[in-house]
Amino acid sequence: MKTAMLSKTGTCILKPSNLISLLAGLLLSVSASAQKSETPYSMVYFYLTDDEDHARQILASIKEMGVTRVHALVYWWQAETLGGEYWKKDYSANSIGDGFYKSLDHFVNISREMGLTPSFRIGSSREWNGLWHPADASGSIEPYAKWVTSLAERYKGKIDHYVIGDEENVRWSSKEYFDTMFVPLAKAIRQGDPQTKIASCGVSSSPATAWNLDLIKLGLPKYGDGIACNFWSMQLDDLHELSGLMKQVRQVWPEAKFYGNGMVYAENRGIDDQWQAAVAAQSMFNLWDIGWDSAPYYLYNFSIAADTKQNYGIAELPARDKSMVKTAAWRAYQAIAHVFNDRQAMKDSTVKITAAPAIEAKVEDGGVLKLSPPDLSIRAFERGDELIVYMVYRNVRTARDGRVNVNISSDQWRDPELIPLLDYTARRKMTSVVKDGQLLLSDISVSLQPTIVLLKRAAK
Amino acid sequence: MRITLTVLIALSLGAAADTRWARVGDPQETAVDPSGITLNAPKDSVAGIVSGNFEITGDAIIVQAKVKDAPLRGITFALHDSATGESVGYWQNPLGIIGEVEVDAILPLSQKAKTGRLFAGTDRIASNARITAITYRPTKRRQAMHASAYGALVDSTHIAGQTFVTSGTKLDAIVFRGRQLTNTDGPDMIVRVFKWTSDTGKTGGAIAQRIVPRKQLPQPLDGFEVDFPLTLNVATKKGETYFIEWSMAGPCSADQAILLYAGDSSYAGGCRYENGNAVKDWDMYLETFESD
Numbered sequence: 001m002k003t004a005m006l007s008k009t010g011t012c013i014l015k016p017s018n019l020i021s022l023l024a025g026l027l028l029s030v031s032a033s034a035q036k037s038e039t040p041y042s043m044v045y046f047y048l049t050d051d052e053d054h055a056r057q058i059l060a061s062i063k064e065m066g067v068t069r070v071h072a073l074v075y076w077w078q079a080e081t082l083g084g085e086y087w088k089k090d091y092s093a094n095s096i097g098d099g100f101y102k103s104l105d106h107f108v109n110i111s112r113e114m115g116l117t118p119s120f121r122i123g124s125s126r127e128w129n130g131l132w133h134p135a136d137a138s139g140s141i142e143p144y145a146k147w148v149t150s151l152a153e154r155y156k157g158k159i160d161h162y163v164i165g166d167e168e169n170v171r172w173s174s175k176e177y178f179d180t181m182f183v184p185l186a187k188a189i190r191q192g193d194p195q196t197k198i199a200s201c202g203v204s205s206s207p208a209t210a211w212n213l214d215l216i217k218l219g220l221p222k223y224g225d226g227i228a229c230n231f232w233s234m235q236l237d238d239l240h241e242l243s244g245l246m247k248q249v250r251q252v253w254p255e256a257k258f259y260g261n262g263m264v265y266a267e268n269r270g271i272d273d274q275w276q277a278a279v280a281a282q283s284m285f286n287l288w289d290i291g292w293d294s295a296p297y298y299l300y301n302f303s304i305a306a307d308t309k310q311n312y313g314i315a316e317l318p319a320r321d322k323s324m325v326k327t328a329a330w331r332a333y334q335a336i337a338h339v340f341n342d343r344q345a346m347k348d349s350t351v352k353i354t355a356a357p358a359i360e361a362k363v364e365d366g367g368v369l370k371l372s373p374p375d376l377s378i379r380a381f382e383r384g385d386e387l388i389v390y391m392v393y394r395n396v397r398t399a400r401d402g403r404v405n406v407n408i409s410s411d412q413w414r415d416p417e418l419i420p421l422l423d424y425t426a427r428r429k430m431t432s433v434v435k436d437g438q439l440l441l442s443d444i445s446v447s448l449q450p451t452i453v454l455l456k457r458a459a460k
Numbered sequence: 461m462r463i464t465l466t467v468l469i470a471l472s473l474g475a476a477a478d479t480r481w482a483r484v485g486d487p488q489e490t491a492v493d494p495s496g497i498t499l500n501a502p503k504d505s506v507a508g509i510v511s512g513n514f515e516i517t518g519d520a521i522i523v524q525a526k527v528k529d530a531p532l533r534g535i536t537f538a539l540h541d542s543a544t545g546e547s548v549g550y551w552q553n554p555l556g557i558i559g560e561v562e563v564d565a566i567l568p569l570s571q572k573a574k575t576g577r578l579f580a581g582t583d584r585i586a587s588n589a590r591i592t593a594i595t596y597r598p599t600k601r602r603q604a605m606h607a608s609a610y611g612a613l614v615d616s617t618h619i620a621g622q623t624f625v626t627s628g629t630k631l632d633a634i635v636f637r638g639r640q641l642t643n644t645d646g647p648d649m650i651v652r653v654f655k656w657t658s659d660t661g662k663t664g665g666a667i668a669q670r671i672v673p674r675k676q677l678p679q680p681l682d683g684f685e686v687d688f689p690l691t692l693n694v695a696t697k698k699g700e701t702y703f704i705e706w707s708m709a710g711p712c713s714a715d716q717a718i719l720l721y722a723g724d725s726s727y728a729g730g731c732r733y734e735n736g737n738a739v740k741d742w743d744m745y746l747e748t749f750e751s752d
Contacts, residue, residue, distance in 0.1 A: 207608075209724045210741040234684065235608035241724050242608075357546050359584070361506035365482040369540055371506055371583055373550040374570035397637075397684045398554055399533055 038344065040287045041337040042069035042119070042296040044262055047317065048103035050094050055106040057318050062300065063114050065330060066337025069160070070111050071261065071296035074104065075123040076147045077133050084135030101154075108158050117160045119294060121202070121261050122148060122185065124165040141181065145188035152192025161197035161294070162189050163228045166261050167204035174214035177201065182215075186223040197225035202261030204230060207245040216253050226257030226293065233264045236283040237394045239290060246290065262298035263287070267310045268327060277328035278448035279396050280314060281421055284336045285450060288343060289379070297333065328422055332449065335424035339388065339452055340381075349380035349387060351413070355404035358443045372402030376446055385457040387413045392450040401447035408439040413455040416441055421449050480512045484581060496526075496592030499534075501582045508581010511596070513542045516576050518598040520568045520749055521549055522633055522691055523578065528560040530589035537565050537580055537596075541573035548573050552583070554686045555678060560590075566633055566689040566749060568601055599632040602750045603727060605743040610685075611722025612734065612744060613641070614649060615712040620720055621705045622743065623656050623730030626696040628750030631668070633692055634704060635747040637721035639678040639685035646716025647709045648674050653694055656703040661736065668694035671709060677718060685721065696750070701730065704746065721745035 043065075047058050062070060078100045081087060087096050095103065111118045128134045132144035152162070164185045168177045177200070186198050200215055212227045220227070227249060235241065249256050266279035280297070287295040299305075302313035314333065316325035340346065357372035379390040389408075393400035411434065418428040430453065433440045444451060483490050489507035491498045501507035516539075523537045530553055539549030549567030557563075578596050582589070603624050612620040631653065640646075652666035670690055678686055696702060706720060722732050722744045732742040 207724055232609070238606055238608055240606040240608070240726060244724070244726065356544075359506060360545075361485050363482050363484050363510055364487070365480075367482075367510075368545050369484055369506070369510060369538075369577075369579055370544070370546045371536075371538055371540075371579070372547060374547050375550070395687075397686060399552070 038293070039068050039337070039341050040292045040295040041067045041284060041333075041341075042071050042294045043067045043300050044296040044298050045070045045072045045107065046299070047301070048072065048095070048100070048107055050099050050102040050106070052106050052110070054320065055103070056110050059107075059110050059114055059116065061315070061318055061324050063116060065334045066341065067116065067297075068337075068341075069117045069119060069294050069296070070107070071119045071121060071163075071294070072104070072107055073123065074120045074151065075127070076144055077123070077128070077135070079151070080133075080147060082133060082135035086134040108155055112158060118158065119160045119162070119259070120151075121163045121166060122151075124168060124181070124201075126166070126168070126171065141184045145184045148185050148188040149192040152189045152196065154192075156193040157195065159193065159196050161199055161225065161257070161259060163199045163202055163259055163261055164189075165201035167230065168201040169203045169208050169211045174211050175218060178215055178218045178220070182220070183223055190223075197257060199224055199226045199228040199257065199259040202228040202230040202259070207231075207235070207241045209241070209245045209248060212245065213248060213252070216249065216256075221253050221256070225255075226259055228259040228261060230260055230262045231264070231295075233266045233279045233283045233396065236264070236286050237396050239286060242290060257293045258291075259294045260292075260296055263295045264297050265312050266329065268302065268313055268329065271325065271327050274328055274449065275396070276314070277332035277422065280329040281332035281336050281450050282392060282394065282396060282448070284333055285340060285390065288336070288340050291343070331422040331424075335419065335421050335452070336450070338424050339419060340390075342383070346381040346383045346388070349382045351380055351387065352409040353378050353380050353389060354407045354409075355391065355444075355446070356407070358403040358405045372404055372446075373400045375400075376402070376404065387455040387457070389453040389455070390450055391444070391446050391453075393446065393448050396448055399448065401445070403443050404446055406441040406444055406453075408441070408455070409437075410439065411437040412458055413439055414458040415456045417454045419452040419454055421452065427454070481509045482512075484508050484510050484579060490581060496590060496594070497580070498590045499582055499587045501587050503586040504584045505586075506581070506583055508536070508579055510540070510580075511578040513575045513577055516569070516573050516598050518600040518751070519572075520566055520599050520601050521576070521578065521596055522599050522689075522749065523551070523565040523567065523580075523594065523596045524691060525563050525565075525580065525594040526560055526592045527553070527557050527563045528590040530557040531585065531587060532556045533585045534582055534587035534589050535563070535580075535591065536583040536585075537567060537578065538583065539567050539569065539573075540577045540579060541571075542575040542577055543573070547579075548576070552585075555676065555682065557589070561673065561676065564633065564689045564691045566599070566635060597632075599749040599751060600628065601747065602627045603729065603746065603748045605727040605746045607721050607723025607726065607743055607745040609721065609723040610719050611742065612706070612720040612732065613714075613717045614706045614720060615646075615708060615714055615717035617714075617735075618717065619705060619707045619735050620722075620744065621703055621733035621736070622746050623701055623703050623733070624727070624746065624748060625701050625729040626698055626748075626750060628752050629696060629698055630751040631692050631694050631696050631702070631748060632751055633689055633749040635687050635689045635749075636706070637685050637687050637745040639682070639719055640674060640680065641715060641717040641719050642680055643713065643715040644674065644679050646674060646712045648672060649677075649718050650707050650709050651690055651692075652705045652707070653692060654703040654705065656701040658701075662703055662705075666705075668692045674718070685719070703733075704744075
């Protein structure tokens, strides 16, 4: 029963043939919508603005990419100056105090209106040499905790989760962080919004497994709902450490959620950077695949990072008089987020799928070499009457490409179509042959950029 | 079994090995001489030579060769299953090569194969590279410590290390992951192997040593690090502990450092060291390849 199809713009168009299919379609739609909130596709949002139209424009462009979550950094010192003038050098008045709250209101309300799930990272004393606020020399966390409670109360019921600080593992042991920052602020958040979820800081660089496990031993589950990590893309192709971290955490805390403050950090070298596109696509797919809960991509707009002097952006932000500029990576993220968007509905397929080299070279002794890098990763998922095949060379450090013949050992699947990574709404029909109960696809291009093939269940 | 390409005629190096090499692809694209081959292949062409059949006794192949003037990915070594003709192991040079360098490559097998043929040439990359002195031999993948973060610096004030327990009687090769930091003018890196005991740490002198030419590691502008294979060919005692040490061959400032991958502990049989001190809960990124 076909109840929906994708239009060229990616909009879901219901084509009910009768009332039953309409109802089924609506149920499917509601179900998919509920499951969408479980996808990891998030974006770090540094674009707070008191201009409602501009906020709407930016958030709409993020929504278009298939992102389901947005993660903003919230500072006490930006909300309340406590009479200090520290902000005057770098900030305009409308981004401080009431202007800040107005911007935050736009972020929270518009993102929710658009079906995006907002989350907050709350600031740390790292930003002010150990002070929680530049105008509060006491160094006491109590005034900060009081403000955090007011923040949670203001947005009660609207924020999916709070991440308490960022990369505190660089300066503190688990216990120092737990006692000094995490517990006081977790309590403060709970007081203001008992239902929201709370995570420890996004740990730096490595999964920092031991640091996180120590936090759990100290009592993290009593005050929070999960942990957070910041991953470089280079940590996301070899999932050994990430999978190990998740396994070890779940062994001692089965309900733990997995969040982050910034992920991927794939450098942009131009609008058409195909390597960045490959990294963005693989990273987000892998985070979806391993069941990470929220993975805020770093970064949306073009800008030069203060520390590494690199541009991790995937787009140039839209402005009032200028439409946005989308990179290949933006489009690649979009394809992954739209195709692999309902984790609960997509089941690992048991269909055996193999790939063999398609390029043949003659040997002067009469033989033939069939050549293609053999380390191709193949994943397949079934969703209703669809089979989605994902093929990629995973080690993004090593440029790889090849051409393969794909053998699907089942007679259930037909009508293969390529979903182009950089234009996910397009569908390119692929030639195939059914032979001995198997479906054969010939001469398929594979590389560091995922090749995604969509097949339909054959009519009985 | 060790097979060397010195002349392109049949050699009698062992009953199991057929040491004849044969041209692959358009003969015009591979010039063969007594020392090796010179490619003259355009884009999208597969050209080179392929060995005769040989027995594969492990799950990886070590290839060593001298390579001159190859563009990025302009050299391919591929292991082909003799039964199917399909490639089951594959390596391309991750950086361009200027002048002549000695190249080590390790080709893990993606699936089992009883006998194979080694291809040396180019796979669809335009290349005029010269390849000589090709040797290859089977090996076995052993320890795999996979870390995913920049972890260990190597410069004048930092010496990196890792202990591990051998599973065979010869340490054929290792693979580590790294790149140059910021300044590329520094000295080359030295990799040494020592016997290790729990009482004294490094015991005796180095039992193996190799220089890693700095220019074979990526520069910052290359954008990412490489998995660097290094053959060692050193006899070991099965089940005993050894120490791999990465240090500099000369004075090296902090900005000239080599940056190696390390990360959360993934190996129970050893641990990472820095300047001789154990780094708790960490391992270097390290794979070992050994023979029984």
